[in-house]
Amino acid sequence: MTTNQLIYLIEGTGWTLLLALTGFLGGGVLGLMIALMRVSRVTSLRWLSYLYVQLVQGIPLPVLMFLSFFGLAVAGFNIPAFVAAAVSMTIFAAAYLGEIWRGSIEAVPKTQWEAGESLGLTDFQQMRDIILPQAIRLSIPPTIGFMVQIIKNTSYSVVIGFIELTQAGKIINNAIYKPFLIFTLVGAIYFSLCSPLSRLSRRLEARLRSRGA
Amino acid sequence: MKYQFDFSFFWDADNAYWQDLAYGALLSAELTIVALVCGFLVGTCAAVGRVTGPGWLRWTIATYVEIIRNTPLLVQTFWLFFGLSSIGFRVPAFAAAVIALTINVGAYSCEIIRAGIESIHKGQVEAAESLALGPISTFLDVILPPAIEKVLPALASQFVLMMLASSIMAQISAEELMAAASRTQSETFRGFEIYIVVAVIYLVMSIILRFIILGLGWIVFPRRRRLAQR
Amino acid sequence: MTVVPTMAPDGPIVAFNDVHKRYGAIDVLKGITFSVRRGEVVCIIGRSGSGKSTALRCINGLERIQAGELTVCGKDISAASRSELRRVRQDVGIVFQSYNLFPHLTVSENIMLAPRRVKGMDRATARTVAEEVLAKVGLADKFDAYPEQLSGGQQQRVAIARALAMQPQLMLFDEVTSALDPELKGEVLRVMEDLAAGGMTMILVTHEMAFARHVADTVIFMHQGRIHETGPGDVLLAPQTPELQQFVANGL
Numbered sequence: 001m002t003t004n005q006l007i008y009l010i011e012g013t014g015w016t017l018l019l020a021l022t023g024f025l026g027g028g029v030l031g032l033m034i035a036l037m038r039v040s041r042v043t044s045l046r047w048l049s050y051l052y053v054q055l056v057q058g059i060p061l062p063v064l065m066f067l068s069f070f071g072l073a074v075a076g077f078n079i080p081a082f083v084a085a086a087v088s089m090t091i092f093a094a095a096y097l098g099e100i101w102r103g104s105i106e107a108v109p110k111t112q113w114e115a116g117e118s119l120g121l122t123d124f125q126q127m128r129d130i131i132l133p134q135a136i137r138l139s140i141p142p143t144i145g146f147m148v149q150i151i152k153n154t155s156y157s158v159v160i161g162f163i164e165l166t167q168a169g170k171i172i173n174n175a176i177y178k179p180f181l182i183f184t185l186v187g188a189i190y191f192s193l194c195s196p197l198s199r200l201s202r203r204l205e206a207r208l209r210s211r212g213a
Numbered sequence: 214m215k216y217q218f219d220f221s222f223f224w225d226a227d228n229a230y231w232q233d234l235a236y237g238a239l240l241s242a243e244l245t246i247v248a249l250v251c252g253f254l255v256g257t258c259a260a261v262g263r264v265t266g267p268g269w270l271r272w273t274i275a276t277y278v279e280i281i282r283n284t285p286l287l288v289q290t291f292w293l294f295f296g297l298s299s300i301g302f303r304v305p306a307f308a309a310a311v312i313a314l315t316i317n318v319g320a321y322s323c324e325i326i327r328a329g330i331e332s333i334h335k336g337q338v339e340a341a342e343s344l345a346l347g348p349i350s351t352f353l354d355v356i357l358p359p360a361i362e363k364v365l366p367a368l369a370s371q372f373v374l375m376m377l378a379s380s381i382m383a384q385i386s387a388e389e390l391m392a393a394a395s396r397t398q399s400e401t402f403r404g405f406e407i408y409i410v411v412a413v414i415y416l417v418m419s420i421i422l423r424f425i426i427l428g429l430g431w432i433v434f435p436r437r438r439r440l441a442q443r
Numbered sequence: 444m445t446v447v448p449t450m451a452p453d454g455p456i457v458a459f460n461d462v463h464k465r466y467g468a469i470d471v472l473k474g475i476t477f478s479v480r481r482g483e484v485v486c487i488i489g490r491s492g493s494g495k496s497t498a499l500r501c502i503n504g505l506e507r508i509q510a511g512e513l514t515v516c517g518k519d520i521s522a523a524s525r526s527e528l529r530r531v532r533q534d535v536g537i538v539f540q541s542y543n544l545f546p547h548l549t550v551s552e553n554i555m556l557a558p559r560r561v562k563g564m565d566r567a568t569a570r571t572v573a574e575e576v577l578a579k580v581g582l583a584d585k586f587d588a589y590p591e592q593l594s595g596g597q598q599q600r601v602a603i604a605r606a607l608a609m610q611p612q613l614m615l616f617d618e619v620t621s622a623l624d625p626e627l628k629g630e631v632l633r634v635m636e637d638l639a640a641g642g643m644t645m646i647l648v649t650h651e652m653a654f655a656r657h658v659a660d661t662v663i664f665m666h667q668g669r670i671h672e673t674g675p676g677d678v679l680l681a682p683q684t685p686e687l688q689q690f691v692a693n694g695l
Contacts, residue, residue: 058373058416060380062391063408070404074216148283155285156381159391166287179295187284187292194283340543343503344557344609345532354556359547436547436589 001181005172012168013189015082019154019164022086024147027093034098039105041123049098056095062159064088069160085157093150100146104139105131141205148194148201155190165189222401223410230397237393238414244307244389245376245422248314252375253368255315256322257361261352263323264330274323281320287381289313294385310382310389318375325367329360362434369426373419380415390414454517456481456613456644457502462511462521464497471497473668474511479661481612484645486655486676489665490690495648498665499615502646503535504528516612533561536606537615540622542598544590550577550601551586554608561609569608576604580634596627600634607638614638616647652679652691664690 037049056064068091069084077083108131116126155166163171169186173179223231263274281289290313297304304312333356341351361368383391394411398404431438455478464472471494479485487495500506501513504520513521516534523531545553554576555569564572577583580600590598599619606614616635620628632654639645639658649655655662656676664672664687672678672687682688 055416058377058419059412060377060391060415062380063412063415066394066404066408067412070408074405152283152285155287158287158384159381166285166291169288170291173291173295177299179292179299183288183292183296187280187288190284190288191280195279198279198283334543336539336541336543337545339505340539340545343505343532343535343537344605345529345561346557347529347560350560354560355545359545362547434547440589440592 001172001176001178005176008172009165009168009185009189012163012165013193015163016151016154016165017193019082019085019089019157019162020147020151023089023093023150023154026086026090027097027150030090030094031097031101034094035101035105036127038098038102053095053099056091057099061088061092061153061156064092065157065160081157081160081162084160085154085162088157089150089154092153093146096146096149097143100142101135101139104135104142107138108134138208141201141208144197144204145201148197151193151197152190216405218406219403220406220410222403222406230401233393233397234390234410234414237388237390238418240307240388241376241379241390242418244310244314244379244382244387245372245418248311248318248375248379249372251311251315252318253322255319256326257357259319259323260326260330263327265352278320278323281317282324286313286317286378287384289317290382290385306382306385306387307389309385310379310387314375314379314382317378318371321371321375322368325364325371326360328367329364330356332363333360358434362430362436365427365430365434369423369430372426373423376419376422377415455479455514456516457646458512458514459498459501460512460514462498462501462508462513464494464501464506464508470668472501472508475668475670477663477670477673479613479644479646481644482642483660484639484658485647485661485663486659487646487648487663487665488650488652488655488690489671493665494668495665496617499537499617499646499648502613502615503532503537505537529561533609534612535615536609536611536613537617538599538602538606538619540618542590542595542602542622544598544602544605546590548589549586550582550588550590550593553590553601554605557605558608572608573604576607577601579607579637580604581630594627595623596630599623599631603631603634603638613644613646616645616649618648618650621650655679666690 034049034052037045038053040046040049065085065088068087069081072079072084072087112130112134113126116130121129154164157164158167158170161167165186169182173182176182223234259274259277262270263278266274290309293313293316294304294306294309297309337355337359338351341355346354379389380391382389383395386392390411394407398407401407458478459475462472462475463470473494475494475498477485487498489495497506501508502515504523508521511521512519515531518527518531520528520531544550545556548556551570551573554573555564555566558564558569558572559566574583574586577586580603582597582600582604585593585597585601590601593601602619603614619635620631623631628651632651635645635647635654636658647655647659656679659676662674662676662678663670664678664682664684666672666686672682672684674683678687679691682691
């Protein structure tokens, strides 16, 4: 394995991280909207967001990748694979983050809403000042846990030819055919990115539970 | 620009693409079910070892679970498939896909089932021991059934995720739905239509799979069923 | 008062001889010596933390002792292996404060599990046994119910039936009415009275002073890990030591 190939892997790692970050930020914004719609008092919004979640959670991410890829193409955009991958990651992450955050919002005891209501706060104020601050605290461990899924799932962008870490590894392997070496290395890079997040998530989760939240 | 959707090629008389896709879906279902059963067994055994085994075994299983959960399925699959063939084991792609999915879902099931086992109250074990039940009976009769019953929804979700993830196995040329889709795309250049149809097929399969697992639970664990009747 | 059914081998069915038990640095049992005859009903009373539940749980090996001798049904269990312990447990039934019924099994399945798995009884025989013991605790109609469909008192009676199905020589009761609402205690205590009247050897840890005085052949008062005072049921009316006097005064 040459230095150039190593650099190629590192570049791939960079693209993986960039794609994961884009997916997390995009999915975060869209996911927050989904979460708020899921707990909204407006029935149609609840249904719409429910449908979105069920739809995305029932379709494989590689298929979403293809749909974005071909869909954006037929819409007339001539776009690089990264954009299609980022759009897919956003759609994907939003569905799961939306559900995680809905769970956190619903985990805040009902009495907190009632307390806000009796203080004369509006619905919006109750959500912003009372519920969300508590929900955010509850949501941090599972959100960090889901970041691991995002990082790992960026590897599915290989189906549309985006060259990130896994694809880079595969390309190098095609050249030198040392699969154990290369994919152990690739796996180790993913592990070093994901494992700290997994452990952090578990630790925060344990701390939250021991505080009796 | 306006795009003209065209789904007619699926029923093209010369090339029965719909048959190809249907067969692919069948293979995906087969892949899923075999890996699900094997993965569940691996996960259950691993969970038992993780909870009751000696220190070295617990450590080994914990390491296995950590490695699998912190690396992508696709990398695991490449490692296994290309790696095995590089040392002379030419495993058919479909078999490699089954093995990779089994190892993967086994690790996730292990964690889920372990949580179920650990949620069983210590008093249950004491009661079983006091009734002179041996360790195997205590585990199989008293601990495992309520543990699985408790975590069945989580397991069902994990198995659905695994079915969706099986779509990546076309990357090692395993013959399944995505491989059929890709072939159809390369012959018709109707990628968008094809993957819309594929998405619908996966959606339907994921609904059916969840239904089957929860239905099995309904049969295997009669308590809910009977309590619901009253 | 009690009828002794089979005065088979001589000697006590349970014998503690200077038994010690500690958790880490805490001495829970500091040298306990007492014995129980066949057919005898023994009530162990005392404050929480006095070691009474631990002493009871030593008898079927749920707690292992660290020093001294403990003989149960003629076997020394102070250093018994797991399989030897299982053999002894077939003869010793125990009922817990929190019932510990298996929630995923019906009442009859709860009862039939051990006879089938441990004694290899066939289904039909086990069924007959289950019907008998359920009738004995007055719950024949709950054969196919699940534990969560029963009241606490009923669950506890099923737990007693489950232990009886193994045809034990000795029954242990660990504060079996403490978790129950007052109006449900009576039904459980009545079942235990019937058992005592039928000649069952019983050791109970209990807070029910009236029940202890009425049913017990022997009352053992434990205090700070030792047996502080012992005597017939009436000892509760005329305690000898100031500690028992105080305990009885607070309890009644």
